[in-house]
Amino acid sequence: MEEPLFPEWTVAVGLMIGAAIGSFLNVVIYRMPLGKSLSNPPHSFCPACEHRLGVPDLVPLFSWLFLRGRCRHCKGRIPARYFFVEVVTGGIWAAFWWQYLIAGWDPARAVALMLFSACLIAATYIDLRWFIIPDEINALMLGIGAAYNVVLYAQARPEATTWGIPSSLAGALFGVGALWAVTFLGRLLFRKDAMGHGDIKMARGIGAVLFPMAAGMSFAVAVALGAVLGAVQILVRRRPAPEAEQEEADGNLTEDVEPESLGSILRCGLGYVLCIDVIGLALPKLYERWFGEEAYAVESIEEEDVEVEATVIPFGPYLALGAIVVALFEGPLGRLASSYWQWATGERP
Numbered sequence: 001m002e003e004p005l006f007p008e009w010t011v012a013v014g015l016m017i018g019a020a021i022g023s024f025l026n027v028v029i030y031r032m033p034l035g036k037s038l039s040n041p042p043h044s045f046c047p048a049c050e051h052r053l054g055v056p057d058l059v060p061l062f063s064w065l066f067l068r069g070r071c072r073h074c075k076g077r078i079p080a081r082y083f084f085v086e087v088v089t090g091g092i093w094a095a096f097w098w099q100y101l102i103a104g105w106d107p108a109r110a111v112a113l114m115l116f117s118a119c120l121i122a123a124t125y126i127d128l129r130w131f132i133i134p135d136e137i138n139a140l141m142l143g144i145g146a147a148y149n150v151v152l153y154a155q156a157r158p159e160a161t162t163w164g165i166p167s168s169l170a171g172a173l174f175g176v177g178a179l180w181a182v183t184f185l186g187r188l189l190f191r192k193d194a195m196g197h198g199d200i201k202m203a204r205g206i207g208a209v210l211f212p213m214a215a216g217m218s219f220a221v222a223v224a225l226g227a228v229l230g231a232v233q234i235l236v237r238r239r240p241a242p243e244a245e246q247e248e249a250d251g252n253l254t255e256d257v258e259p260e261s262l263g264s265i266l267r268c269g270l271g272y273v274l275c276i277d278v279i280g281l282a283l284p285k286l287y288e289r290w291f292g293e294e295a296y297a298v299e300s301i302e303e304e305d306v307e308v309e310a311t312v313i314p315f316g317p318y319l320a321l322g323a324i325v326v327a328l329f330e331g332p333l334g335r336l337a338s339s340y341w342q343w344a345t346g347e348r349p
């Protein structure tokens with residue numbers, strides 16, 4: 001707080017940098033699940049006409065608006081997602097910029113939360129489309145949390161340590177533990193796959209950046225959002241198309257998948273605690289040996305081959321949304337929780 005703060009107008013700089021990052025996230029969202037390199041080819045192409053895009057096509061926010069969502073060359077539609085990702089990333093970066101560089105001064109936290117939110121946005125869109133969360137993104141969140149924790153130690157800040165261990169480690173263990181427990185109990189009690197493994201690894205990354213308390217709040221927000229939006233989804237889908245009804249009656253959609261074995265859940269959980277999936281990014285052999293399958297690569301999968309599993313509502317987007325909400329509103333939400341705690345335990349003023 002004692003340092004000179006950025007002037008208020010610089011929030012526009014935060015917005016534009018965020019929008020530019022959002023533009024890069026669109027590349028990540030498109031290329032990463034297909035196993036394509038993020039840097040090769042270095043230029044962007046129109047997915048419809050494959051025309052190489054130049055500067056006028058690639059100005060964040062403005063290009064899409066001025067070209068009215070169409071390719072400059074072939075007039076093909078550019079999905080609104082491209083614009084939306086830029087707007088959302090820009091807005092979130094502007095908010096963190098304001099909170100930690102203008103209204104207060106905490107550059108390390110600003111950078112950590114900005115990069116963290118970028119990971120969550122990319123993971124959300126990839127999960128919605130492909131029902132996976134790339135290991136690279138989950139590993140990156142873990143790295144962001146660890147680096148932020150190192151800076152906190154360097155600044156001798158009390159929040160660097162939780163439960164006698166580094167806060168990012170405490171948060172990561174809490175995140176893995178919470179979602180792994182849901183998976184394990186769901187399998188044990190309901191004989192169903194309750195959670196995707198990507199969600200467990202994502203919760204580990206969320207815990208590493210937000211630390212245990214805020215991560216716990218973000219999981220609670222995720223469950224609440226999931227309940228509300230999931231109910232809306234069910235209501236909207238109340239009358240399925242006739243053929244879908246028929247398939248459901250045949251049991252094709254729900255009965256086919258054998259739930260994962262308890263042994264596999266235990267072994268994978270231990271693997272995530274030990275970060276075998278992270279180390280496995282550099283040592284694919286280790287990954288294969290531990291998890292019994294290759295690290296995710298879609299080179300072999302064509303876009304049309306991916307079928308939507310009707311029974312699985314991906315929880316990843318809710319987790320990500322919960323984490324972003326708590327990161328943005330941590331101050332007020334934390335005060336609300338602690339004042340409730342004081343009231344509930346009888347410490348009334």
Ligand SMILES: [Zn+2]
Pocket residue numbers: 046047048049050051071072073074075076
């Ligand atoms: Zn085109």
